[in-house]
Amino acid sequence: MNNNLMIVYNIGELITSTDPWLIKDAAIVINEKTGLIKEIGKNKIIKEKYNLTNNNSIDAKGASVLPGFIDSHTHFVFGGYRADEYLWRLEGQSYSEIMEKGGGIVNTVDATRQTSFDELLNAGKKRLDNYLQQGVTTIEGKSGYGLNIETEIKQLDVMRSLNCKHPIDVVQTFMGAHSVSREFNDNKEGFVNYVIEEMLPIVAKREDVSFCDVFCDKGVFTTEETKMILQEAKSLGLKPKLHVDEIAYVGGAELAAELNAVSAEHLLKVSDEGITRMAENNVIPVILPITAFSLQEKYAPARKMLDNGLNVAVSTDFNPGSSHSYSIPLLLSLSAIKLNMNLKEIVKAVTINAAKALDRDKLIGSLEPGKYADLIILDAPSYEHLIYNIGGNIVDTVIKKGSIAHKKDKLYYEKNNIIKGDK
Numbered sequence: 001m002n003n004n005l006m007i008v009y010n011i012g013e014l015i016t017s018t019d020p021w022l023i024k025d026a027a028i029v030i031n032e033k034t035g036l037i038k039e040i041g042k043n044k045i046i047k048e049k050y051n052l053t054n055n056n057s058i059d060a061k062g063a064s065v066l067p068g069f070i071d072s073h074t075h076f077v078f079g080g081y082r083a084d085e086y087l088w089r090l091e092g093q094s095y096s097e098i099m100e101k102g103g104g105i106v107n108t109v110d111a112t113r114q115t116s117f118d119e120l121l122n123a124g125k126k127r128l129d130n131y132l133q134q135g136v137t138t139i140e141g142k143s144g145y146g147l148n149i150e151t152e153i154k155q156l157d158v159m160r161s162l163n164c165k166h167p168i169d170v171v172q173t174f175m176g177a178h179s180v181s182r183e184f185n186d187n188k189e190g191f192v193n194y195v196i197e198e199m200l201p202i203v204a205k206r207e208d209v210s211f212c213d214v215f216c217d218k219g220v221f222t223t224e225e226t227k228m229i230l231q232e233a234k235s236l237g238l239k240p241k242l243h244v245d246e247i248a249y250v251g252g253a254e255l256a257a258e259l260n261a262v263s264a265e266h267l268l269k270v271s272d273e274g275i276t277r278m279a280e281n282n283v284i285p286v287i288l289p290i291t292a293f294s295l296q297e298k299y300a301p302a303r304k305m306l307d308n309g310l311n312v313a314v315s316t317d318f319n320p321g322s323s324h325s326y327s328i329p330l331l332l333s334l335s336a337i338k339l340n341m342n343l344k345e346i347v348k349a350v351t352i353n354a355a356k357a358l359d360r361d362k363l364i365g366s367l368e369p370g371k372y373a374d375l376i377i378l379d380a381p382s383y384e385h386l387i388y389n390i391g392g393n394i395v396d397t398v399i400k401k402g403s404i405a406h407k408k409d410k411l412y413y414e415k416n417n418i419i420k421g422d423k
C-alpha cells in the first residue's frame, strides 16, 4: 500500500504558505515517483492510514517544516570578484561613481568572458551547494556578465547544466541589457540594437530561458530603451522582469506595470504612484535588502507595498558587486528589522510570493497536494526561530521533489571519533 510513498511524520508545526497557514502535529505524504505531495493531514490520521515502516519515511521529531525557500533574484554565475570595489565603497565612493569611472558590472564582464565554462560551472555548483544547505530549493539566475552573445550563451549554458545536475531548480533570465558593453562604449543606441537584433532572437529560441530583464536606471538604460527591449522580448515569448528605481527614481515601477511585467526588482526609490500601478497590474515587487545594506542605502518601502496589498518577495540578489552574499539568514533578519515585515510576510516573501515572481506558483512555493514536495525541516520547534536565530542557519534537512537533497552534516569530530580523554 505504501509503494513509492515517502511520509514525513511527527511534524510539530507545518507551515504551508497557504490556507490553513499552520497545522500542528502534521504529516505529509509524498509520491516519490512524481515528487508531488499526495496528502497533508494530522499525524495521527496519516499514521493510521499508512505504514510508516517504509525506509524512506522521515521522523521530523516535532520540528517545524515549511516550503523550500525560493531565491527569486540572483546573478550567481560570474567570473572574478570585486572585493576592491567593496572596500572603495566603505571609504565613501558610491556604486554609481565606481560605475562611471569604468568599474562595476563591466569589470565582471571582462572576468566572465575570460573564465572557462568549466570554471563557471564549478563556481556555480559551489554556490548552489551553499544555497541548498540553507534550504533553497529553487533559484533564479540572470545572465548579463557577457554583454556579447558568446558569453551570454556561456552563462545560460552553465545555468542549464546546473539545473540538470543539481537538486536546486535554476530558473533562467536573460539580461543582455545589464550594462553597455565596452565595445559599444560611446554608442548605447548601437548596443540596444545589438541586444534586440542579435541577441534576443537567439536566446528566445531556447526553451530553458523564461525571462528577459533590463537594468532600467539612471546612468544605465532609459525607460524608452527598456521598453523597446522588453516589448521585443515579449513578442518572442520571454516574460519581462525589470531592475528599476534602484539608483534613482526613473518611473521604472510604472513601466513594469505598463508592460505587465511579472516582477519589478530593487525599488529603493519607487514612487507612491509606482506602488499603486504595480498593485493594479499584479506586478510582484522583489525587494533586495542585502543590496541596500551593502550599498548603505535607504531600504525599499516594503511596508508600504504590503499595506497596499502587493505580494512582496525578498531575495539575496547574490552578485559580485552590490550584494556579495547568499545568506538566507541575513536576508530574513534584514526583512524583519529593516523592512518591518512580520514573520508570516517574510516566509511568504521567500516561498509563495517568490514563486509568483518566477511564475511558478502553480507548482511550488506552498505545501499542498499537487505541488512539488520541496520542503525543509528545521532544527527548531517553531518557525519563529528563523528570525529569532540571528544570522544562523537552522535548516536541518532539505527535501527536493520528494528526495532528500541535504541533511545537516555530522560534526567532523563525531564522524572520526575524536574525543578528548580525561587528563
Ligand SMILES: N=CN[C@@H](CCC(=O)O)C(=O)O
Residues within 6 Å of the ligand: 075, 104, 105, 108, 215, 243, 246, 291, 317, 319, 320, 321, 322, 323
Ligand atoms: N543593479 C544591477 N545589477 C546587480 C548588480 C550587478 C553588479 O554590480 O555586478 C544588482 O541587481 O544589484
Ligand SMILES: [Zn+2]
Residues within 6 Å of the ligand: 073, 074, 075, 243, 317, 319
Ligand atoms: Zn540584480
